Amino acid sequence: MITFDRVSKRYAEGHEALSEISVDIRQDEMVFLTGHSGAGKSTLLRLIMLIERPTRGQVIVDGVNLAKVGERGIPRHRRNIGVVFQNHQLLFDRNVFDNVALPLVIAGYEHREIGRRVRAALDKVGLLSKERALPVTLSGGEQQRVGIARAVVARPRILLADEPTGNLDPLLSAEIMQLFEAFSQVGVTVLIASHDLALISRLRHRILTLRNGRLVGAGS
Amino acid sequence: MSAAENKPRRDGASARRTRLRHLLQGWLAHHRLSAADSLARVLDHPFSSALTWLVLGIALALPAALTVALDNARALSDRWDSPAQLSLFLSGSVSADEAQALQAALQQREDIEQVVFVSRDAALAEFSALSGFADVLDTLERNPLPDVLLVTPLPGSDAVTALYAELKGDPRIAEVVLDMAWLERLNTLMQLSRRVVLALGSVLVAGVVLILGNTIRLAIESRREEIVVIKLVGGSNAFVRRPFLYTGLWYGVGGGAFAALLVAAALWFLGGPVTRLAELYQSNFRLGGLGIMGSLNLVLIGGLLGLAGAWLAVARHLRLIAPR
Numbered sequence: 001m002i003t004f005d006r007v008s009k010r011y012a013e014g015h016e017a018l019s020e021i022s023v024d025i026r027q028d029e030m031v032f033l034t035g036h037s038g039a040g041k042s043t044l045l046r047l048i049m050l051i052e053r054p055t056r057g058q059v060i061v062d063g064v065n066l067a068k069v070g071e072r073g074i075p076r077h078r079r080n081i082g083v084v085f086q087n088h089q090l091l092f093d094r095n096v097f098d099n100v101a102l103p104l105v106i107a108g109y110e111h112r113e114i115g116r117r118v119r120a121a122l123d124k125v126g127l128l129s130k131e132r133a134l135p136v137t138l139s140g141g142e143q144q145r146v147g148i149a150r151a152v153v154a155r156p157r158i159l160l161a162d163e164p165t166g167n168l169d170p171l172l173s174a175e176i177m178q179l180f181e182a183f184s185q186v187g188v189t190v191l192i193a194s195h196d197l198a199l200i201s202r203l204r205h206r207i208l209t210l211r212n213g214r215l216v217g218a219g220s
Numbered sequence: 221m222s223a224a225e226n227k228p229r230r231d232g233a234s235a236r237r238t239r240l241r242h243l244l245q246g247w248l249a250h251h252r253l254s255a256a257d258s259l260a261r262v263l264d265h266p267f268s269s270a271l272t273w274l275v276l277g278i279a280l281a282l283p284a285a286l287t288v289a290l291d292n293a294r295a296l297s298d299r300w301d302s303p304a305q306l307s308l309f310l311s312g313s314v315s316a317d318e319a320q321a322l323q324a325a326l327q328q329r330e331d332i333e334q335v336v337f338v339s340r341d342a343a344l345a346e347f348s349a350l351s352g353f354a355d356v357l358d359t360l361e362r363n364p365l366p367d368v369l370l371v372t373p374l375p376g377s378d379a380v381t382a383l384y385a386e387l388k389g390d391p392r393i394a395e396v397v398l399d400m401a402w403l404e405r406l407n408t409l410m411q412l413s414r415r416v417v418l419a420l421g422s423v424l425v426a427g428v429v430l431i432l433g434n435t436i437r438l439a440i441e442s443r444r445e446e447i448v449v450i451k452l453v454g455g456s457n458a459f460v461r462r463p464f465l466y467t468g469l470w471y472g473v474g475g476g477a478f479a480a481l482l483v484a485a486a487l488w489f490l491g492g493p494v495t496r497l498a499e500l501y502q503s504n505f506r507l508g509g510l511g512i513m514g515s516l517n518l519v520l521i522g523g524l525l526g527l528a529g530a531w532l533a534v535a536r537h538l539r540l541i542a543p544r
Contacts, residue, residue, distance in 0.1 A: 075456040078454035089448075107454070
């Protein structure tokens with residue numbers, strides 16, 4: 001589903017964030033990406049989302065070589081990927097419902113369909129009762145779950161998460177991980193960047209470890 | 221069997237149609253949403269929005285008011301325009317009979333509307349009655365005035381000039397006076413004024429576009445984070461652009477409406493005195509306004525300028541805002 005073929009990324013200032021990364025993630029997999037901060041976890045996710053482009057090598061997502069996706073194709077590409085951000089990236093002047101509905105509005109879904117899907121997604125993350133609340137009135141864990149609901153509401157085939165449990169206590173973190181596992185079980189490819197080794201080693205999934213931009217452990 | 225074969229294909233085609241219809245509905249829905257949301261944002265800050273409207277209104281009202289003034293001046297000058305009159309002063313050797321024969325001949329021509337014969341005696345009588353020099357004139361040995369034919373050509377400036385040239389060559393006619401010079405001066409002045417209004421209008425229109433561009437730029441800056449999020453979850457540039465274009469449209473439409481109001485107010489303010497002045501000149505002239513269509517056009521132009529300004533700002537600034 002996601003293939004990296006000898007991918008390197010060197011930033012303009014000369015820092016090589018990723019070197020010679022080759023990895024293959026199957027459709028039904030849930031994979032953790034770990035490593036110290038600055039090891040290249042975020043860069044790898046950003047290459048999949050086409051926020052960055054690789055300096056060398058090829059990234060293939062869902063059968064599409066991203067080198068062939070032009071500037072105009074980026075929005076369509078991103079619509080096929082659900083992303084959960086560490087800092088949530090919610091719109092603070094809109095309520096929970098409107099935040100979760102955003103990907104559907106962008107994709108041009110019809111009004112009633114949006115309502116149905118948003119409520120289904122909010123139900124899945126246990127926030128159905130908060131749909132009219134503004135994000136600032138929610139706790140960190142709740143905000144993260146709004147972010148997850150938004151990431152999955154358009155039923156993407158791939159779900160990326162960048163430090164989704166970064167600011168959460170262990171109990172909440174475990175709950176969030178269970179949510180991701182549930183999505184993985186219904187056929188969504190899940191890739192989670194996290195440095196919470198204690199948490200991710202308890203879950204039995206493949207772990208990719210980055211060190212100074214290189215993959216060191218390609219198994220689990 | 222053929223029905224069974226056809227079925228999946230038909231389903232595929234109709235599914236595609238349904239999907240297209242859904243996309244269209246979604247697109248329309250987002251236009252509705254953007255329009256309503258932008259309007260709500262504009263109305264959420266009534267004071268600053270009203271200020272923007274007023275600035276745009278004044279900038280649009282100036283050229284509009286000048287255009288209205290020019291239209292009125294043209295309406296006024298049109299009343300003098302057509303009957304440019306030729307005065308034919310006949311030679312002293314032409315007898316009254318010959319003069320009347322010439323009048324009859326000219327009257328037959330297709331490019332002449334009317335020929336009035338004023339005999340030298342009638343002219344002298346009229347002059348002495350009107351000038352108050354009757355006593356002086358009585359002392360003259362002979363009438364110094366020539367016979368005159370007053371020719372009213374059919375409207376059309378070229379024909380008048382041709383007629384002028386032709387009549388000038390006639391030996392029976394001593395002099396042809398065509399009093400067109402002042403009319404030409406007036407027309408040239410009007411053309412000059414139109415140019416000035418056009419230039420001023422262009423400058424002010426450019427000002428409107430730049431003001432709006434700046435207003436929209438500020439709106440874009442204040443929603444920078446939102447734009448980043450929308451781009452992160454797959455919003456296209458068109459999607460991000462839409463609400464800002466509508467914001468520009470609402471500002472422009474409001475500015476156009478303000479301009480129409482300002483022009484109407486100015487006309488109302490000047491209408492009374494102008495009518496009284498016209499009455500003093502025995503004219504039934506009335507000040508013409510923008511009218512309903514003119515006002516709607518002004519609103520439309522405002523809206524288009526708003527869109528243009530928004531487009532300018534959006535094209536420049538949205539590209540620079542990308543997820544980091």
